[in-house]
Amino acid sequence: MKRVPEERYVIANSASRFEAALNIYNLKLSVCGKQVLRAVVVVFLLFGFSVVAQRLQAQPPSLAKASVADPPSGTMVPVPSELQGIFTFGKVPQSLDQLRLLEQQFGRVSEAAKLCTVSVKIGQSQGCGVIIDGGGKVLTAAHVAMRPNKPATVILANGRRLKATTLGSNKNVDAGMLQINPDQNEGEDWPHATLGSSDKLTNGMWCIATGHPSGFDQKRGVVTRVGRISRVNRAALRTDCALIGGDSGGPLFDLSGQLIAIHSRIGNDVEENLHIPIDNYSKSWERLVAGDFWGSLPGFRPVLGVQGKTGEGKAVIKTVRAGSAALKAGIKEGDIIQKFGDRQISDFQSLREAVGETMPGENVRVQAFREGSIVFFRVVIGRGE
Numbered sequence: 001m002k003r004v005p006e007e008r009y010v011i012a013n014s015a016s017r018f019e020a021a022l023n024i025y026n027l028k029l030s031v032c033g034k035q036v037l038r039a040v041v042v043v044f045l046l047f048g049f050s051v052v053a054q055r056l057q058a059q060p061p062s063l064a065k066a067s068v069a070d071p072p073s074g075t076m077v078p079v080p081s082e083l084q085g086i087f088t089f090g091k092v093p094q095s096l097d098q099l100r101l102l103e104q105q106f107g108r109v110s111e112a113a114k115l116c117t118v119s120v121k122i123g124q125s126q127g128c129g130v131i132i133d134g135g136g137k138v139l140t141a142a143h144v145a146m147r148p149n150k151p152a153t154v155i156l157a158n159g160r161r162l163k164a165t166t167l168g169s170n171k172n173v174d175a176g177m178l179q180i181n182p183d184q185n186e187g188e189d190w191p192h193a194t195l196g197s198s199d200k201l202t203n204g205m206w207c208i209a210t211g212h213p214s215g216f217d218q219k220r221g222v223v224t225r226v227g228r229i230s231r232v233n234r235a236a237l238r239t240d241c242a243l244i245g246g247d248s249g250g251p252l253f254d255l256s257g258q259l260i261a262i263h264s265r266i267g268n269d270v271e272e273n274l275h276i277p278i279d280n281y282s283k284s285w286e287r288l289v290a291g292d293f294w295g296s297l298p299g300f301r302p303v304l305g306v307q308g309k310t311g312e313g314k315a316v317i318k319t320v321r322a323g324s325a326a327l328k329a330g331i332k333e334g335d336i337i338q339k340f341g342d343r344q345i346s347d348f349q350s351l352r353e354a355v356g357e358t359m360p361g362e363n364v365r366v367q368a369f370r371e372g373s374i375v376f377f378r379v380v381i382g383r384g385e
Contacts, residue, residue, distance in 0.1 A: 074194035075112040075257040079105065087255040090204025090228060102206075109208050109257040110224040115191040117251055119155040119216035120144055120178065122166065123363045124380075128211045128250030129154065129178060130259060134189025136162075136180030137289075139281055140249035141264050142169035143300050145176030146359040148291040152178055159218040168288035172295030173235050173280045174264045176249070177288040193251060196258025198277030201237065205229045209241035211250030211263060230272075237261050237275040265299070293357065302358045303384040306331065308348035315351040325382035331368065335375075339367035355381070 080101050085091045093099040116131040120140055127144030131137070138154060145152075145166045152164040162184050167177040180190065209225045227241035239252065243263060252261040252275050261275035281288065305324020306317050315337040320327050331337075337345045340354040341364045358364060360383035368375050 074192065075109065075116065075253065075259070076194040077105065077108045077112060077257040079256050083255065086206065090202060090206060105255055106208060106224075106226055109253055109255065110210070112257055113193070113208065113210045113224070113251065113253055114157050114222040116193045117157065117210040117212075117222045119212045120164075120249060121153040121155070122146055122150055125361045125363075126215055126246065127248040128246070128263065130210075130251035130262070131180070131190050131192040132195060132259065133192050136164075136182075136185075136190045137167075138164065138178040138180065139251075139259075139262055140176045140178060141262060141276065142171045142174045142176040142295075142297065143264075143359055143361070144249035145169050145178060146362050147357060148293050154178065154180055155216050157222050168284075168290060168292040170280065170284045170288065170295050171293075171297045171300070173276055174297050174300070175262070175276050175280050175284065175288065177281075193253070193259040194257060195282075196254060196256075196260045196278060197282075198232075198237070198260050198279045201229060201232050201254075201260060201277070203229055203232060206255050207239055207241065207260065208253045208255075209239070209243060209247070209250065209263065210253070211243065211247035213244045214246045232277075234277065235280070236264065237277055239273060239275060241273060243273045299383075300360055301384040302355055302360055302362070303382040304351075304355045304379065305382055306351075308351070310347060310349045313347055315345045315348045325379050329366070329377040329379040331366070331377055331379070332370070334370070336369040337366060338369055338374075339365075341365060360384075 079087045082098055083101055083105060086093065086098070086102060093102055118129050118131060118138060120127050120129045120138070122145070125144070125146070127140060129138040129140035129144070132139050146169075148166055148168055150166040152166055154162045154164045156162065163181040164178045165181060167179055169176040206226070206228055209227065210222050213223055225241045225243070227239045229237055229239050231238035237252070237260075241252070247263050248265075250263045251259050252263065254260050259278055261277050262281075263273065264276045265274040287294070303325065305321040305326045307319040307321075308316055309318060317326075317331060317333055317335045317337065320331055320333055337351050339345060340351060341358070343350070343354045343357075345351045345354060358381045360381055362381045364379045364381060366377040366379050368377065
């Protein structure tokens with residue numbers, strides 16, 4: 001994956017504000033369907049978005065000043081009447097006044113979003129999430145949450161670390177959920193996002209992405225990026241928000257501060273990323289809360305990299321593939337797998353099922369029998385298409 005220059009996600013750190021703004025906000029054919037006159041865009045960007053860049057720069061949480069009246073109650077920010085066309089239909093500003101209002105709106109949503117955007121650590125893996133109710137439920141991507149009932153650490157913008165537990169995941173759309181463990185906030189509600197809807201989203205609509213690119217960094221704080229929606233379907237949204245590794249599971253907001261999607265797959269091009277529409281969580285809410293774990297996400301199939309025969313009454317490894325997760329962990333041909341994580345293994349079919357319940361990147365302890373002795377391995381599950 002290509003390394004993102006610092007100025008792409010901390011927008012103001014560029015040699016020229018105008019050039020940075022032009023690189024990020026120059027409207028694309030893929031979003032608008034036609035090229036906007038560059039002269040008009042230059043005038044707008046020079047006088048407006050160069051200011052946006054400074055105000056949306058990632059700041060340490062201790063320096064950030066809230067610009068909404070009561071951020072813990074949600075992230076929704078009223079949209080001025082002058083911006084209704086831009087908000088609803090994804091139009092571009094038609095005047096300098098509109099441009100200034102738009103950059104102010106970006107700033108308000110960004111400040112509210114920082115309070116509920118969290119970093120999520122599960123074992124050696126990390127991603128992002130967003131708190132969505134006062135009780136501490138956190139939405140994230142399924143490939144970040146991995147599987148139910150795993151201990152997790154949720155890190156707030158101010159660096160505070162909280163204990164959490166993974167709940168359910170719908171792997172068909174990469175939707176996952178966690179719960180912050182109780183009795184960690186002195187009875188107070190957690191700051192949380194305002195849930196929106198994804199059923200009326202259209203191409204060209206403006207959006208605000210937050211997260212922790214490359215992992216949590218308290219000095220830098222939560223990072224905000226502004227972009228537009230370039231494709232909409234039920235399973236995924238595509239935007240040109242500049243995301244990189246570590247952002248997965250983070251929130252995507254509309255211009256009113258409502259949560260409309262969760263970051264899913266980070267593209268090879270930092271400006272072509274997929275997000276899980278929020279309605280996928282609403283439709284599966286009860287199953288996610290109950291800890292159900294179902295589906296299969298293309299490109300995230302868990303792979304151990306071994307072969308064996310079913311029906312032998314034990315899980316004997318016949319073949320270990322070159323470069324596989326099993327080979328890297330030290331598993332050899334002839335080993336008999338007895339335990340995979342918390343699951344007892346009785347034959348090769350039960351091993352196959354146990355692997356299928358994991359997620360790529362998950363760290364699993366494996367017990368095996370080799371030449372009269374019990375041996376143990378730590379396997380980092382591989383990823384297949």
